[in-house]
Each structure stands twice: as structure tokens, then as C-alpha cells.
Amino acid sequence: MTDSMLELYVHDGLSDEEIDRQKATYGPLTKDVRELIQLALQTRADADDVARAREHLAAAREILGCDREDGPYGTRFNDSGRFRNWGNAAIGLRNAIAPIGELHEDADGRVWADIHLGPIYEGPAGHVHGGVSALLLDQILGDAARLSGHPGMTGTLTVRYRKRTPLGAVHVEAKLDRVEGRKAFVVGHVADAEGICVEAEGIFIAPVWMVEQRDSFAETPRPE
Numbered sequence: 629m630t631d632s633m634l635e636l637y638v639h640d641g642l643s644d645e646e647i648d649r650q651k652a653t654y655g656p657l658t659k660d661v662r663e664l665i666q667l668a669l670q671t672r673a674d675a676d677d678v679a680r681a682r683e684h685l686a687a688a689r690e691i692l693g694c695d696r697e698d699g700p701y702g703t704r705f706n707d708s709g710r711f712r713n714w715g716n717a718a719i720g721l722r723n724a725i726a727p728i729g730e731l732h733e734d735a736d737g738r739v740w741a742d743i744h745l746g747p748i749y750e751g752p753a754g755h756v757h758g759g760v761s762a763l764l765l766d767q768i769l770g771d772a773a774r775l776s777g778h779p780g781m782t783g784t785l786t787v788r789y790r791k792r793t794p795l796g797a798v799h800v801e802a803k804l805d806r807v808e809g810r811k812a813f814v815v816g817h818v819a820d821a822e823g824i825c826v827e828a829e830g831i832f833i834a835p836v837w838m839v840e841q842r843d844s845f846a847e848t849p850r851p852e
């Protein structure tokens with residue numbers, strides 16, 4: 629398990645220019661697909677128009693599928709340390725269902741993101757699915773651990789839903805609390821305009837292979 633996971637951490641040697649080119653090419657595609665996912669939920673088009681749209685989608689699938697990779701994207705690095713986990717379900721640049729866009733880091737180590745959760749993230753009517761809140765927290769707490777120099781896998785994530793989270797604008801933030809050996813303890817929350825909706829504590833544990841990888845980097849890798 630550990631070895632097969634490590635195989636998905638690939639130093640692929642792409643130039644910075646090539647990474648920028650890929651971002652410019654695939655980022656807008658992801659945005660279009662994200663809008664399409666919401667339209668699949670919200671459209672009132674009649675059966676004929678839906679059939680017509682599906683023909684266009686079939687044509688798009690044919691074009692996009694003619695040259696493709698198999699399997700997960702994994703995590704890729706280049707020589708200048710640029711770090712791409714573009715398939716990540718919470719934040720991946722090429723993942724149309726990933727809700728987190730830009731991640732911010734303050735000088736005091738607080739990591740945060742402002743996110744718009746549209747209707748595709750619904751759980752209770754008009755409100756955010758609890759699993760989506762846990763997804764956001766798992767990611768942002770993990771990022772706070774990683775950006776403070778203590779990357780790890782989620783060992784335990786404790787989530788407390790204090791009040792319902794309305795769909796729409798939410799703020800997610802996290803901060804490293806303390807480190808004990810290979811374990812980083814991180815706290816954070818999801819808030820709406822009225823205050824905290826969901827709070828969490830996470831224990832992120834660096835497996836031995838990750839400690840070895842981490843120590844091979846001069847600086848903490850920054851995802852993009």
C-alpha cells in the first residue's frame with residue numbers, strides 16, 4: 629500500500645512554462661465542466677433540447693477522450709518544486725467537483741479559503757451536505773499541517789456540526805495547534821456570515837515514507 633502510493637508521487641520534470649501552458653489549457657475546461665454539472669441539475673430544457681445538448685456532449689467526449697491518461701492523476705513535482713495534485717477531490721485544479729479554489733496562508737500560519745457552495749453540494753434542503761463540510765475541513769486542516777512543515781495523512785478527523793450551513797458563501801480556515809512526534813494536531817472551522825457552523829480537530833500523521841520524502845525538499849512543496 630505504502631509503495632504503491634509512493635509510485636503516485638512522481639517527479640515528472642515538466643518545465644514551469646509547460647505547467648503554465650497546461651494550467652491555461654485545462655483550467656478553463658474544468659470551469660466549463662463545473663458549470664455543466666450545475667446545469668445538469670438546474671436546466672429546464674425540454675427533452676428535444678436535452679437530446680441535442682447530449683449530442684454535443686458526446687462529440688466533446690470523443691474529442692477529449694482520444695488522447696487521455698488512465699487512472700488517478702497522483703501528485704506530480706518538477707525540478708523547481710512545483711507540486712500538482714490536480715485530481716484532488718477537494719482542491720484539484722483539474723477536478724470539476726472540487727469546491728475549493730484559491731487557498732490563502734497568513735503570516736501567523738492560518739490557512740483559509742472563501743468558497744461558494746452551489747446547489748450541487750446540497751444535503752438537507754438548501755443547506756450544505758455534512759460530508760462536503762467534512763471534505764473541506766479534511767483538506768484545509770491537512771493543508772495547514774502541510775504548510776506548517778508537517779504534512780501527513782488524516783488519522784482522525786473529529787467534526788462537530790454546530791448549526792446548519794446554508795448553501796452559498798462559506799469561509800473555511802485552519803491552524804496548526806501542536807505537533808507530537810509524527811502527529812500534527814490541527815483545528816479549524818467552516819463559517820457562514822453569521823458565524824461558525826462546523827468545527828473540527830484533525831490528527832495528521834506522517835507515515836515514515838512521507839517523512840523521508842519531506843526531508844528531501846528544501847522547502848515545503850506548494851500545491852497549485
Ligand SMILES: CCCCCCCCCCCCCCCC(=O)SCCNC(=O)CCNC(=O)[C@H](O)C(C)(C)COP(=O)(O)OP(=O)(O)OC[C@H]1O[C@@H](n2cnc3c(N)ncnc32)[C@H](O)[C@@H]1OP(=O)(O)O
Pocket residue numbers: 766767770771774779780781782783784809810811831833834835836838841842845849
Ligand atoms: C513532500 C512530501 C509529501 C508532501 C505531500 C503531502 C501530502 C499530504 C496529503 C495532502 C492531501 C490531503 C488530502 C486530505 C487528507 C486525506 O484525505 S488522507 C486520506 C485519509 N487517511 C488515510 O487514508 C490514512 C490511512 N491510515 C494510514 O495510512 C495509517 O494508519 C497512518 C494514519 C499513516 C498511521 O500509520 P503509522 O504511521 O503506521 O502509525 P503508527 O506508527 O501506528 O502510529 C504513529 C502514532 O500515531 C498514532 N495513530 C496511529 N493511527 C492513528 C489514528 N488513526 N488516529 C490518531 N492517532 C493515530 C499512534 O498511536 C502513534 O502515536 P504515538 O505512539 O507516536 O504517540
